[in-house]
Amino acid sequence: MMNTDYSRANLAEVLRGHGITPTHQRIEIAHALFSKMAHLSADQVLAIVNERHAETSKATVYNTLKLFVESGLVREVIVDPSKVFFDPNTDPHHHFYDIETGEITDIDAAKVSIAGLPELPPGKVAAGMDVIIRVKRAIA
Amino acid sequence: MMNTDYSRANLAEVLRGHGITPTHQRIEIAHALFSKMAHLSADQVLAIVNERHAETSKATVYNTLKLFVESGLVREVIVDPSKVFFDPNTDPHHHFYDIETGEITDIDAAKVSIAGLPELPPGKVAAGMDVIIRVKRAIA
DNA sequence: GCAGAGGTTAGACAGAGTCCAATTCTTATC
DNA sequence: GATAAGAATTGGACTCTGTCTAACCTCTGC
Ligand SMILES: [Mn+2]
Ligand SMILES: [Mn+2]
Ligand SMILES: [Zn+2]
Ligand SMILES: [Zn+2]
Numbered sequence: 001m002m003n004t005d006y007s008r009a010n011l012a013e014v015l016r017g018h019g020i021t022p023t024h025q026r027i028e029i030a031h032a033l034f035s036k037m038a039h040l041s042a043d044q045v046l047a048i049v050n051e052r053h054a055e056t057s058k059a060t061v062y063n064t065l066k067l068f069v070e071s072g073l074v075r076e077v078i079v080d081p082s083k084v085f086f087d088p089n090t091d092p093h094h095h096f097y098d099i100e101t102g103e104i105t106d107i108d109a110a111k112v113s114i115a116g117l118p119e120l121p122p123g124k125v126a127a128g129m130d131v132i133i134r135v136k137r138a139i140a
Numbered sequence: 141m142m143n144t145d146y147s148r149a150n151l152a153e154v155l156r157g158h159g160i161t162p163t164h165q166r167i168e169i170a171h172a173l174f175s176k177m178a179h180l181s182a183d184q185v186l187a188i189v190n191e192r193h194a195e196t197s198k199a200t201v202y203n204t205l206k207l208f209v210e211s212g213l214v215r216e217v218i219v220d221p222s223k224v225f226f227d228p229n230t231d232p233h234h235h236f237y238d239i240e241t242g243e244i245t246d247i248d249a250a251k252v253s254i255a256g257l258p259e260l261p262p263g264k265v266a267a268g269m270d271v272i273i274r275v276k277r278a279i280a
Numbered sequence: 281g282c283a284g285a286g287g288t289t290a291g292a293c294a295g296a297g298t299c300c301a302a303t304t305c306t307t308a309t310c
Numbered sequence: 311g312a313t314a315a316g317a318a319t320t321g322g323a324c325t326c327t328g329t330c331t332a333a334c335c336t337c338t339g340c
Contacts (some may be wrong), residue, residue, distance in 0.1 A: 021337080023287065032147040042327075057289050062328065080215070081224045082297085083327065097262070099267055117273070118247055120236070124275040127239055131271050133257070135264040161306070163318065197320050202297065204318095222328085223296060251289075 006035040018071045025049070025056045029064045030073070039077055039085040039095075039104040077104060079132050094131035108131070146175040159209045165189070165196045170206045170213070179225040179235075179244040200233055217244060219272050248274070257265035
């Protein structure tokens with residue numbers, strides 16, 4: 001989706017390209033997600049963004065993550081009952097989820113084929129599909 | 141998994157068969173889940189169980205649902221970021237999830253085939269797979 | 281520079297879920 | 311049927327994630 005240019009200047013351009021006014025806070029939040037390319041919770045984003053000097057509030061982190069999701073910049077991953085993770089990888093893909101460590105790993109959706117799904121309920125349209133493979137440490 | 145005998149006496153036997161001491165509260169909670177055969181949140185279970193006369197605490201509902209999950213009597217469904225649902229259907233199956241109404245519908249896993257999944261990460265063993273198809277109302 | 285829209289903020293609030301020490305129940309044994 | 315010991319339940323305090331609000335700030339176009 002983006003190359004490897006995670007400079008603030010380039011991130012600002014990416015935000016503009018999605019119709020988002022690039023503020024300091026939004027750029028820092030985008031930087032946290034895209035430079036780490038990891039599945040981060042809101043709390044983790046808040047911590048990363050305020051590592052050097054506190055400059056972004058909890059409310060702004062939540063507002064911004066929601067905005068990013070709505071504009072397709074990042075994707076929500078719902079695997080843990082206690083918190084949502086935000087995924088800078090918006091290519092179609094699935095996830096391994098380690099139920100012991102919480103680690104989330106991507107699975108390229110292009111290599112996976114799913115057949116035999118029933119028709120959608122009448123009057124309904126698809127909004128997305130999640131495949132989550134829960135794994136745990138093999139017996140020692 | 142069970143027939144259609146949702147009598148308290150039979151539910152008590154089912155619990156014993158899973159190594160669970162059948163208390164009044166546990167039997168009522170099992171009754172709520174199996175007689176409705178629906179995906180219920182802890183809060184919904186609490187409300188159902190205390191419909192006639194309050195007799196079960198929130199702590200017991202959570203304790204019991206956890207116990208039922210651990211003993212394989214029910215299954216957790218993690219689709220909504222704000223709460224867990226408990227599923228009395230433990231046959232392999234997937235879910236439609238209406239992101240607008242919250243409605244959850246079962247998809248028989250026997251009819252669905254998934255190919256091309258990568259190998260599990262080294263040292264990991266599968267603990268389950270969830271397929272969630274998020275749907276919404278078709279544009280009016 | 282000014283105005284107005286849009287963005288940010290602290291902190292109060294809500295809801296799901298956990299924890300604890302005190303109490304009550306279940307069950308095995310007599 | 312009574313007893314005793316372990317198991318289960320309980321209210322309520324607590325934690326954590328996420329939302330909301332009203333005041334304040336900042337950016338942009340004029
Ligand atoms: Mn939760
Ligand atoms: Mn939540
Ligand atoms: Zn991912
Ligand atoms: Zn189900």
